[in-house]
Amino acid sequence: MDNQHQGTGALSARKTFWVSGMGTALEYYDFFIYGYAAALVFPAVFFPEMDRLTATLIAFSAFGAGFLARPLGGIVFGHFGDKVGRQKVLVFTLLMMGVSTLLIGCLPSYASVGVAAPVLLVLLRLLQGFAAGGEWGGAALFGIENAPRGRRGLWGSFTSMGIGIGGILASAVFATVSLAYDDDLTGFAWRIPFLLGGVLVLIGLYARLQAPREAPAPRQKETPVPLLAALRARPRELLLCIGVAFGYTTIAYIGTTFFLSYATLIGYGNTEALLFDFALSITIVISAPLFALLSDHIGRKRVMILGSALMAAGFFAFFPLISQHSLWLSLAAYALVGALMGATQGPIPAFLGEQFPREMRFSSISATYQIGAALGGGTASSIATAILIASDQNPLGVALYAAGALGLVALCSCLLRETARLSMAEIDQDRRECRQLAAQSLP
Template sequence: MSSEKDSTRHSSPVKVALASFIGTSIEYYDFFIFGTAAALVFPQLFFPQTSPVVGTLLAFATLGVGFLARPLGGVLFGHFGDRVGRKKMLVISLVGMGLATLGMGLMPTYAQIGLLAPILLTVLRLFQGLMVGGEWGGAVLMAVEHAPKGRKGFYGSFPQTGAPVGVALATVSFLAISNLPDEQFLSWGWRLPFLASALLVLVGLVIRMSIAESPAFAAAREKQSLVKVPLVEAFKRHPKEIFLIAGTYLSQGVIAYIAMSYLVNYGSTVVGLQRGDTLMGVLVGAVVAAVLTPVFGAVSDTWGRKTVYFLGALMILLTIVPGFMLINSGAVPGFVAGVVVMYGIATAPACGTTGSLFSMVFSREVRYTGASVGYTISQIAGPAFAPMIATSLYAAFGTSDAVVIYLLVIAAISVLSVSLLPGGWGKAEARYNQEIMDRESDGEWSKAKEHETTPLPVPESTKA
């Protein structure tokens, strides 16, 4: 009965976008504070029997383990999101993420329980990965499918903005305790950002419970066009698109985690900066990204999603070398500028269009599953172990040149992948995609039967 009521009521696009943004910010805050802690405290607290380099590698490995569960989370939440509804899955993922993060903040260290400590840390990180694997797809679809006509790109950027905001919140939380004496920082200070998550999750839960189900999902349910096994159907209809999305997102995700985790450690241990200075660089970069992301989301409604994303992928490629030159300058302004250029500015066009672009690739009956699986495959292939790979490369060659080459290869893959995504370029693509979403939202057109192995027919209004 409640599901029927939920399908008949509507929430304003602004309310849904803000709910997606706040919820995603909280979930990414939870996910990202682990990365910062992995750079600053986990080597000493959970891997004290190893050398500093090995301890850092092991800490970054636990960071990467969380990504291994993300495809499973994408499949699991995608299945029920396409079968039961977007909203319910978002509530479950938020609560699950909060419980895992709270558990980390209360967990004993190696000095207290020995080897069991890193094992428990890894288990909780896997659970985090499972939860966040189902978060992204649902948050994006709720925002995009509720968005008014002609504004899919702008509203779809709100959940994406949650990622840099999550980075900023995570960085601020550690920046606030960075001046504590090392003894206090390592004994109890590092726990505070994890424990604070409980309050943030309560706020996000209240907001998410107040919004209505996605109109596109409600329409599909009413038309009884839901598919039995969304994962099988997604790979049947969109096999190429799933892997192209994975390649497209690769550089955006890798740069974010290199900035948030690896550079915090690199800046303090190699460049010679203070812990607070490296955190400040990430904070400024995250704030710049958060401001620019919705701007480029709005621009994509006119310029076209694929076009704007390609611009971002190309900017990432072109800023890696000058970004590292600034970071290696040894000066705080240079470090901050390098992070801002590579992360804050270059990733913003891609980040702003990710939600709407990736949603448009899939028909609504398998959209949650298809988008989530492609996105999480990319997370394993790229961001999962990027900080560990970068640390290993620097340890092996003694220079950041090896890290730069690694990032350039990743960026080139993304440029190629977005170029191969289906659809045109520029304003024609924007009009075409918008008409598809508008008709779908109005219940006039389902892509389920049409989108097999051939492109969708071009609407009359976009033909020359």
Template structure:
């Protein structure tokens, strides 16, 4: 009898009991309290690793890939070919969003996230081991492109799952704050990648080209192990489990999204614009703009962006906390409005060419943009029903990433060349990006209120 009683107790508390302590089980209330924190931490660590891998590729593409994998008598051609492989990652992201959105809505968020983390980590380590063009010829750039596609698919599937694991584990009324930890991984990954390459670029140039550049990629193996260990400690999303138990999952989630939520997806694509485009405007484009048109050195603007990345990392959690107090929609409208204004003081400060002035100017724009970015994930995840949520928000975010992330630096470069010596067209362009997000947030908020009013109007039985 005692054995049967112990077995029953063990079975009923299997999910909550520590592995090595059978005499003092963890109560369901304790487990419920711990899981949201674990889920938020796992979302942050996982997305940090994914974005670290994504950003170190971008840095290597600018510094070494042209020389090693696309050798040419013209350095411009080599650099352009190298950046083309970087762009491939953007175009692969929507595919990753669709594939892993489907898997996340069908078999679970946790399994999809474990797969994306493995894909990204293995692909990144393989890049660090890849022989150069001089060793294997055309096979080298072909394999590099294939590995970049894998990276793009992985990061495309990562974001939606990380947001949902954190947000769907969150306590009542705290989805916005907990989901923001997935967004915090982007600046953290950027900081980590900058630190990693700052360390190896201090080597002798010959050593850096020969093997030093590979170290940040190989270090991803350690990060991968850490990420897997942390994610294993997080339970499946309780909201997904509820849908599964009630048999409300659908065969083709993405098909239902297109059939029933096309307008919402389009608005979410637009709503994400400044959060994604703003990053590539204030980072990727700003490097070329300041070095070519303001006359500052590359090391100076990189130092400025490093400081700004730290400011972004510190400001995003505060923005998510304030959004909980003000309301997600209201805060996003305020952040988008501030983002529309921010490029004008930014360019005034940047034009001075002074280090501190540039940090202040770029930080002003980044704080507005990143505040929006921090909160938008939790907001859009609440727009869609649980059974198709992974597919819907992944599609929205990754399509926006492919368009806004890929085109913003190109449009900025064209405007800077077309209006040489004038910064106002660039500021107007940035204002339009933020304005598009503001319009879409207003429309989404109106639709949510209309839907709520319609539900209230249905008589209870």
């Protein structure tokens, strides 16, 4: 396909959002409900012999296990995405996520089979992580590479919006189930969101199978491994993109999974905590495309750096606000954090994708984002909980931890090149050099 075609109107935008945004929403719904269950119910179901805070820490560690598989998924699916096309990979990752989610909903509890229950939970979480590793990069590129001139940031943010919509669906389903079961999720109730997730994936699958077929990629015998070419041609960009992803996913999972657990720890009920997360997800869906569109006009770097500074301030304001134990004040605090998260979540797909030419783009952004996610997002909830335990439940240390992660986002963004004004042809202009470097990587 032409990487820099002019826009084809609202219908094209809707089709692209349906494939990129809604497909991602349904896949990340599956990913998020695991995080919600880890915060709210898995400590009691799979680790019942521990005290609540320690069991939560162990549950978050199991949650983080999925992130260990994400870099491998990113590398494997990124390679095939560069070789055989984006659409085929997106269909396969969606199927894998749906099956693993459905199976989690069928797992026996610790009371039924003992230690085998958490072992099976971790194995299925690894499968979820492997699938998610290929999802983000493929969906982001579907938006970026179909975008009209001057709108790559906005169209790339369809993926970011999809993640937020997935969070909305997940929190809405969990909150509804929690209300229906009188705030008790430890019985059959927690299984319902997982079983539903396995069915919802069919909708995303239909959307992706309706996407226009990609033109066959030209044969590139001299570039058998795109990621190796990127390691030779763009090692600096790879490292800096990992830094951006590390910092962003750290604060993203503090702001979702950890915040959910923290609300219940200080006295809010499960339903209230899920309502807070619902508010956070809604504001991300609204703010992410707005900040992405702003990055199309004033540049990716400015928005990423300013957004990091604003978000750091937001984290320091968040904990005093929710400590007032006011439902409406807490809703406002969560909504504020979500709005500020959009400042970085919106531009990230275009910003990272534009650092690499087409031949290595899927491999490069999938590997860098998922490595950063494994190191940052995979450990964020566990580290934040450990900080809370070590500080006798003083949240200031968590705010400092988040500020440090955001400082890394700002620093790495500053060191990457500005790409908003470049055409895709200009970004791809060094493809000959990349092919030569890839040929040198042959044994």
